[in-house]
Amino acid sequence: MSRILIVDDNEQNLYMLEVLLSANGFQVLSAPNGAEALSMARNSPPDLIISDILMPVMDGYAFCRECKKSDRLKNIPFIFYTATFTEEDDRKLALSLGADCFLLKPTEPEELMRIVRSLLAATESGVHGGAPGEEEEDGHFREYSEALFRKLQKKMVDLEKTNHELEHEIRERKNAEKELQQLNHALEERVAERTALLAATNEQLREEVTRSKQAQEEIALLNDVLLKRTASLEMLNRELEAFSSAVTHDLRAPLRSITGYTAIVREECGEAVGEAVLEYLRRIERNTSRMNELIDALRGLSQASSATIHPNMVDLSDIASEIATALHEGNPERQVTFAIADGVAAEADRPLIRSALENLLNNAWKYTRRKETARIEFGIIENDQRVYFVKDNGAGFDMRYVSKLFTPFQRLHHQEEFEGTGVGLATVQRIVHRHGGNIWAEGKVEEGATFYFTLGRAVPDWQSEAAIGTVSH
Known part of the structure; x- marks a missing residue:
């Protein structure tokens, strides 16, 4: 019975693959990240590996590189199965690292099983070629490093755009708060004015009753406006809190991607590129660190505005x-x-x-x-x-x-x-x-x-x- 190692930090993805592979007669092993998977493979090499790319501790690219460096693991068929890295440059990089196949989630179960059986059959017949040679990696070195650098630049532009959008939302919320304060002040002045009128002499009582009724109608109208404004502001606050939470969460994934790509370029290309490129990489790392600090600060500002007071x-x-x-x-x-x-x-x-x-x-x-x-x-x-x-x-x-x-x-x-x-x-x-x-x-x-x-x-x-x-x- 062939043994297949699947690597994914998403428990649902792991479960679905385990059910599919077990139902087709394979023995399944699983790991939540590349580091644990590498340790398992070194202790007991599987017959085939299916791995995600974006994972904590060690991502799929790094895991694949380590496998292909090992004489014991380099000939094991390796499939990348990802929903995050979907561009052509990602596929080229995966194949250049020695992967046998690059699949996007979700792939039809029949197609996935066909590919798995085909790779296992090729390995048994001795057709599988193992890790790519050094000459092939050198041939693609400049092309991939330049593609990775362009991708990093695009990610930085996207992050800057998101940051501007967040600043705009903060200004909108501040304006809404100011408008509510002005409305409250106007309401207080109206109430004070009508209360003073009610304290008039008995000779003016009948007239004041009429005025009081008008004042109550105005107050009711103002209250209705205030309630609507309050509901609108509460909705804006909830939307802003949800937006802030989503942004601070979603920003971290591309930042991790940028950091990972930068590490790959420095590790794979560090000795071949000039000092200028290395300085560009250091600048990218400093800016991603700065962006992480801004995300934490924005999260603290949001919590200070929305946390329940006890x-x-x-x-x-x-x-x-x-x-x-x-x-x-x-x-x-x-x-x-x-x-x-x-x-x-x-x-x-x-x-x-x-x-x-x-x-x-x-x-x-x-x-x-x-x-x-x-x-x-x-x-x-x-x-x-x-x-x-x-x-x-x-x-x-x-x-x-x-x-x-x-x-x-x-x-x-x-x-x-x-x-x-x-x-x-x-x-x-x-x-x-x-x-x-x-x-x-x-x-x-x-x-x-x-x-x-x-x-x-x-x-x-x-x-x-x-x-x-x-x-x-």
Whole structure:
């Protein structure tokens, strides 16, 4: 009984192939990625291999190359079976690596079984030729490397277009939120106006009853408009959240593809191409890494806008101390003094407020790295309301551009000076606004910056009225 190894990270695909092959009298082995499949094949070589291409740990291309390098495995018939890599360049690359067949999902079961039996019969008769020779690979080297590079460029253009579309959706959502706030303000003014009229003298009561009825009709009309606007905004929010989730998920697959192709070109072609091409590959890798950071930042911004709030009494001093400790442990050679006020607490959603403090303290840590004596403070100011603050003596900023601080993707420093995505402070602002508070900043170039924020929920009376003492880290 012939033994067939199938390799696919999709459990449904594995199951369907196992059922089909078993029903046709074959013994079936399976693996979720190329690395596990390679280990199984080396321990006990199968009679034929059917493999997907896009898989974690080790993709199908890399798995095929490793098989064809092995004297023990190189003559085993190898079938690529894919639904992701469907272009002619993909087929040519697969066959140049030594694959015997390149099939697209789904293939009719009868056709698939015909190909499997044909390859097994050819192997038994000694017709199968094994891995391609070095002269054949050298002949196709330039053609395939150039095709791969064009494919990578196309993927980068597609990613940039998707990013622009996402930025447009974010602006549309911001405009919708502003429109709803204006509508709420207009409604409040109308209600206040009609309420004042109802407080008129008894001589005007009959007239005021009529006016009150008109006011109620207007309020009902405004409420109806408000409900429709609210429903529209909620639908837009759900669509934007679904879009953001889909985009952040779907963007990762082409990024993995770009990274995989880049690794293939560097491994297969690294010694043959010039330093200029290698530099292009390094630039592609840096840009895909940057794109991954942007995806994570956008996902955090979306979660800050849509996560359900569960307010509880939270010790902000403890959270700030934990973050400071983590920063020191991650970069122990830096000399930074943290001054964290004791007993600072607030009624807030713990995961969201922790995210806000992490962004603010990470910013302070980043922008003080050029200071020999860096200092970062967290505390509270007691005036008419409680104002929390994070202060540092780092790079600071020009107050002329303060309005750009909380706008997504707006940065006041070059990427070469200080790394970042430009989304962190926008995420903090969303979190503060969702707690009914406000956030603002003050700074001066090379003299540091201070970020102030309020929270809508008051701290109970049993909390201390002012910050007493500090803890140094």
